[in-house]
Amino acid sequence: MTSTIIQLVPEQARRLPVAALGPGLPAHLPKMRWSGLLQFWRRPKSRPFRIWHARRNVEMLPGILLRDALRMPLRLVFTSASQRRHTGYTRWLIGRMDAVIATSARSGAYLTVPHTVIHHGIDLARFRPHPGGAPAARTEVGLDSARRTVGCFGRVRHQKGTDLFVEAMIALLPHHSGWQAVVAGRATAEHVAFETELKRRVAAAGLSDRILFVGEHRDIERWYRALDLFVAPQRWEGFGLTPMEAMSCGVPVVAADVGVFSDVVTDGCGTIVPPDDLPALAAAIEPFLDDEPSRAQAADAALAKARAEFALAREADEIIAVYERLWASA
Known part of the structure; x- marks a missing residue:
């Protein structure tokens, strides 16, 4: 969620005055101090009220207090990414919002109030194919x-x-000598033992030179461009940006049916498999390792869909349309 806000807020700021509020925000984001809440008693010059857009329970509650207890001229919007039944407390909070956004149809199915489905977008200028192709990357x-x-x-x-x-990969790579695998990402302290065990299994299979753990990278787009296939094997996911980022770099995807993945990986862009099903995952990956023409065709389809549907500007426009409907209703 945090990464989506970091990308989205600057895009929104190109269209209307917007500021983020909260701890630990990057320096480049337009943001306000907590003391700035005092100005909320005054209506903005060009609008009938301000909009407080929350993504978590701890953000909805202050908005309710500012609007209802302190009588500030605000309207409240909430974005829900959860794909589980909400608690009674969360349903109470959501029921007091003026507008609700779901990040996918699946998350919207758990809402009991009217809502608008708006998928996250990504920065297509950042996530794009390498001009020299994957080998150069x-x-x-x-x-x-x-x-x-x-x-x-x-x-x-x-x-x-x-x-x-x-x-x-341990099962497939011995039969596909022209392929290697990369795991990119960080294991936090409570998951270091999990990562250590995975590395032990790789070493025991004699594949340490072909299944590589490369750690966390802030320039992850450079690693996407180096891929010929991306795998998203999550057991659970609220939304999940990684298949979108891969497809935007011209990479087909094999993904578990969680989060928004089945909405994203369509139209020949890859394959969806049941979550937590290792045989199905391996069976879906192997055709891409065997059949280069089909893999290349899926790569082209993935890139075309990303350019048509995944733009961050599209997400910003759709969210602002929700704001505009609230302002018009005043």
Whole structure:
């Protein structure tokens, strides 16, 4: 959620005055101090009220207090990414919003109030294919440029299905000598033992030179460009940006049916498999390792869909349309 806000707010700021509020925000974001809340008693010059856009319970509650207890001229918007039944307290908070956004149809199915489905977008200028192709991108990040590469990016932990990816690679790579695998992401302290065990399994299989753990990278787009196939094996996901980022770099995707993945990986862009199903995951990956023409066709379809549907500007426009409907209703 935080990464989506970091990308979205500057895009929104190109269209209307917007500021983020909260701890630990990056320096480049337009933001306000807590003391700035005092100005909320005054209506903005060009609008009948301000909009307080919350993404968490702890953000909805202050908005309710500012609007209802302190009588500030505000309207409240909430974005829900959760794909589980909300608690009674959360339903109470959501019921007091003036507008609700769901990040996917699946998350919207758990809402009991009217809502608008708006998928997240990504920065297509950042996530794009390498002009020299994947082999050139592999050279830039220090990978073997001659081997095609399949990747799995994100936090290294059980929920993300990193073990499913590693086990699939242990089963498949001995039969596909022209391929290598990359795991990019950080294992936080409580998951270091999990990562250590995965590395032990890789070493026991004699594949430490072909299943690589490269850690966390802030320039992750460079690693996407080095891929020929991306795998998203999550057991659970609220939304999940990684398939969108991969497709925007011209990479087809094999993904578990969680989060928004089944809405994203369509139209020949890859394959969706049941979550937590290792045999199905391996079976979906292998055709891409065997059939280069089909893989290339899926890569083209992935890139075309990303350029048509995944733009961050599209998300910003759709959210602002929700704001405009609230302002018009006044």
